Structure formats: structure tokens, C-alpha cells
Amino acid sequence: MSGFKVALVGVGQRGLQHLEALCDLQEEELIRIEALVDPFSENLSTEKISKYVPKYNDSDIKLFTDYDKFLDECEVDGIWFVIPPNQHTNQIERAAQKGIAIFAEKPQSLFLDEIFPMSDAIEKYAVPSICGFQMEYDSWYTKIRDYLNDKWVASMAMINCGAVETHGVKHTIIGKDQGPENRIWAADRKWSGTSMVEAGIHQTDLMRYWSNDEISWVQSSYVERASKAIQEEGDNPIAYHVNYGFKKGGTGTLILTKPAGVFYTERYDYILTSKSMIKFEGDLIAYGVEEDKYSIEKGREHFKTKDVYKENETIKVLAKGPQQDAMGQHNTKLISENFIKSIVLNKPELRKNSFKSSINSLSAVLAANVSSSIGGQKIDISEFETSSKFSKFRTKSK
Numbered sequence: 001m002s003g004f005k006v007a008l009v010g011v012g013q014r015g016l017q018h019l020e021a022l023c024d025l026q027e028e029e030l031i032r033i034e035a036l037v038d039p040f041s042e043n044l045s046t047e048k049i050s051k052y053v054p055k056y057n058d059s060d061i062k063l064f065t066d067y068d069k070f071l072d073e074c075e076v077d078g079i080w081f082v083i084p085p086n087q088h089t090n091q092i093e094r095a096a097q098k099g100i101a102i103f104a105e106k107p108q109s110l111f112l113d114e115i116f117p118m119s120d121a122i123e124k125y126a127v128p129s130i131c132g133f134q135m136e137y138d139s140w141y142t143k144i145r146d147y148l149n150d151k152w153v154a155s156m157a158m159i160n161c162g163a164v165e166t167h168g169v170k171h172t173i174i175g176k177d178q179g180p181e182n183r184i185w186a187a188d189r190k191w192s193g194t195s196m197v198e199a200g201i202h203q204t205d206l207m208r209y210w211s212n213d214e215i216s217w218v219q220s221s222y223v224e225r226a227s228k229a230i231q232e233e234g235d236n237p238i239a240y241h242v243n244y245g246f247k248k249g250g251t252g253t254l255i256l257t258k259p260a261g262v263f264y265t266e267r268y269d270y271i272l273t274s275k276s277m278i279k280f281e282g283d284l285i286a287y288g289v290e291e292d293k294y295s296i297e298k299g300r301e302h303f304k305t306k307d308v309y310k311e312n313e314t315i316k317v318l319a320k321g322p323q324q325d326a327m328g329q330h331n332t333k334l335i336s337e338n339f340i341k342s343i344v345l346n347k348p349e350l351r352k353n354s355f356k357s358s359i360n361s362l363s364a365v366l367a368a369n370v371s372s373s374i375g376g377q378k379i380d381i382s383e384f385e386t387s388s389k390f391s392k393f394r395t396k397s398k
């Protein structure tokens with residue numbers, strides 16, 4: 001047993017998935033689950049938790065409905081923050097001040113004015129941190145990043161056709177006038193910040209992960225849901241079209257849709273480098289010839305005759321299928337396991353992101369909201385993060 005003591009703050013839909021992974025890691029003697037914290041005592045009941053996490057054993061786990069009391073009374077090495085993004089106050093800063101490692105679920109908040117003090121505290125007290133982008137631990141996506149390491153990524157596209165019905169009832173109990181009484185807060189803009197922030201942040205972060213690049217500007221256009229549908233379907237837009245500009249010069253497009261009554265979901269992605277295109281088929285395929293075997297004459301000839309290059313020179317299988325769901329529980333466990341091992345074994349390289357490095361993904365989706373709201377203007381991310389022109393978009397309204 002490494003003796004690494006963990007607390008989970010927010011025992012809702014995602015918190016329960018983390019708890020399942022943490023129970024596995026406790027069984028494997030990597031950690032000890034010390035405390036669960038949630039303002040609603042029903043979310044802490046063993047009966048309820050066991051329905052979602054059959055392995056859960058409450059003996060020796062301390063339960064708190066009050067975060068301050070938890071922080072005063074409990075000594076832990078790491079905290080998993082898994083609360084709705086509009087519910088942050090300064091819980092993360094206070095944990096960092098105590099030297100506690102931070103696992104922060106995405107979106108880290110809906111407001112950059114809250115994010116920077118959190119990040120500053122994490123940096124000041126030098127505590128290890130990570131954001132909940134579990135797809136960064138996916139084996140296919142890591143193969144893509146490795147393949148792209150010595151290439152220039154020119155263009156990436158992702159189309160994610162979802163459905164408003166995929167928003168589940170959440171565990172946060174929402175009072176009258178505070179938000180959606182049906183507790184489907186992901187469909188409500190005040191809580192989710194839009195589906196681009198709540199869900200599109202995963203795809204946005206993935207583009208950054210694949211290309212090992214940063215987003216420098218954003219331009220977007222959203223299609224608002226018809227007002228007569230809002231009562232039932234929530235007030236998030238029905239379609240999001242977002243373009244990203246990357247620091248190394250490439251571009252990315254993300255289309256996200258959330259219609260109602262369309263029981264068909266689909267995903268399409270491609271990645272283009274100067275001499276190859278990655279496609280997600282049954283296997284993970286890179287089409288294209290190696291730079292050193294290419295000339296424009298040979299390329300023209302091959303287009304006509306198909307016999308200049310052998311098939312294995314133009315089609316590479318980067319990984320054999322099928323791909324497991326990258327958002328799945330196996331990667332939820334992997335991200336926590338690697339975070340903990342990075343600290344216990346003193347191997348920071350096991351952390352694929354940090355709170356600070358993940359701010360670019362958050363700024364990009366928050367800026368996408370703003371770009372659409374101001375007629376599709378191109379927004380420079382560093383200006384968005386610092387200029388007084390955008391200050392009202394960074395601040396939580398009282």
C-alpha cells in the first residue's frame with residue numbers, strides 16, 4: 001500500500017465513475033480512499049453509492065457535507081474535484097494551499113476569472129495537478145500523437161452528431177430558481193456553459209493532444225434552439241460550428257450537434273498532415289507516402305496508374321481495431337492511476353496535462369461561445385484571456 005490518501009469532492013454521475021476506479025486502485029493497494037464530500041447527504045448514502053459502485057465499502061471512509069469541515073479535519077494527499085463547473089468557489093485554491101494534489105474534472109470552471117487564481121495557487125504551492133481529459137490516455141490517440149510527432153498537422157476535422165436526449169438526470173439537487181428542476185443541468189446554459197463547453201471541450205482538447213499544439217484563435221457560429229423547444233429541450237444551441245487556428249499554423253473544425261428526436265449518433269474525424277491523412281476505420285489508418293519516398297512526378301504517375309507505390313507504402317495501419325470507447329471507464333481508471341503513480345513514484349512524465357496546460361482547451365471553448373455571440377468574430381485566445389475588451393466574458397455574474 002502506497003499510503004496515498006484520496007478524497008472525492010462531488011459524488012454524482014462522474015464522481016461515481018471515479019469512485020469505481022478509485023475502489024479498484026484501493027484494491028490494488030495503490031491508494032486509500034479517505035473521504036467523500038458532497039453537500040447532499042443522500043449522495044453519500046452507502047445504499048445509493050453501492051447501486052453504482054458494487055465494490056464500494058464504506059468502512060473507514062469519512063463522509064462530509066461541508067467542504068470546509070472536511071479540509072479542517074482530514075489529511076489527504078490528493079482531491080478529485082467532480083462538481084458542476086458553475087459551482088466552484090475557491091475550493092481548489094484552498095486545497096492547493098495545503099499542498100494537496102488536484103485532480104480537476106473538466107470544464108475546470110465556466111469563468112476564467114476563477115480559473116487563473118486556481119492555476120496560480122497550484123503553481124505557487126507546486127502541487128501536482130491534472131484535468132479530467134481521459135481520452136489523452138487512450139492507446140489509439142496516443143499512437144496518433146506519436147505518429148504526428150515529426151509531422152506538421154495542417155487540418156483536423158471532427159463531426160460529432162449527438163442528441164439532446166443523451167443528457168442524463170444529474171445528481172446535483174437543484175432548488176427552485178437555481179436551475180433546471182428536472183436536474184438535467186447539462187442541457188442548461190447557465191450550468192453547462194453550452195454543450196461546446198461541457199462536451200466539446202473533450203474534442204477540443206483531443207485536437208490539441210493529437211497535434212501537440214495550442215489553439216491561438218477561435219471563430220464560431222452557433223444555431224440557437226427554437227424558443228418554443230427550450231422548455232423541454234433546454235436552452236443550449238442545436239448546432240455548433242467552430243473553427244480553431246493552431247499556433248503551428250494548422251486549422252481545426254469541430255461540428256457538434258444536439259438535436260431532439262434524432263436517435264442516430266455518429267462521429268467522423270480526420271487529421272491531415274502535409275503528406276498523410278489519418279482516418280478512423282475498422283483499424284486506425286494513415287494514408288500517404290513517407291516524405292523521403294515522395295516526388296510530385298511519382299505522385300502524379302501513381303494517381304493515374306496506381307502502380308508506382310506498393311500498397312504498404314501508401315497505407316499504414318497505426319493500430320488494429322476495434323477501438324474501445326475512448327471516453328470509457330478503462331481510460332477513467334488509467335488517468336487516475338497515472339496521476340497517482342506520477343506522484344507516488346515521482347514520475348511527473350506520467351501526467352499528460354496539468355491544470356495550467358489545460359486552460360487553453362477551456363479558453364478555446366469559452367471563446368467559441370463569445371465568438372458566436374458577437375457575430376462570428378475571430379477571437380485571439382491570448383486577448384480573450386487578458387484584454388479588458390473581454391473582461392465581462394471572464395467574470396461570473398453575481
Ligand SMILES: NC(=O)c1ccc[n+]([C@@H]2O[C@H](COP(=O)([O-])OP(=O)(O)OC[C@H]3O[C@@H](n4cnc5c(N)ncnc54)[C@H](O)[C@@H]3O)[C@@H](O)[C@H]2O)c1
Pocket residue numbers: 009010011012013014015037038039040043067082083084085087088105106107132133134169170171172173198327
Ligand atoms: N470526463 C468526463 O468524461 C466527464 C463525464 C461526465 C461529467 N464530467 C464532469 O464532471 C463534473 C460533474 O458532473 P456530473 O455529471 O458528475 O454532475 P452531477 O450533478 O451528477 O454530480 C455533481 C456532484 O457534485 C455535488 N456538488 C454540487 N456542488 C458541490 C459543491 N459545491 N461541493 C461539493 N460537491 C458538490 C452534487 O451534489 C453531485 O453529487 C462536471 O464538471 C462535468 O462536466 C466529466
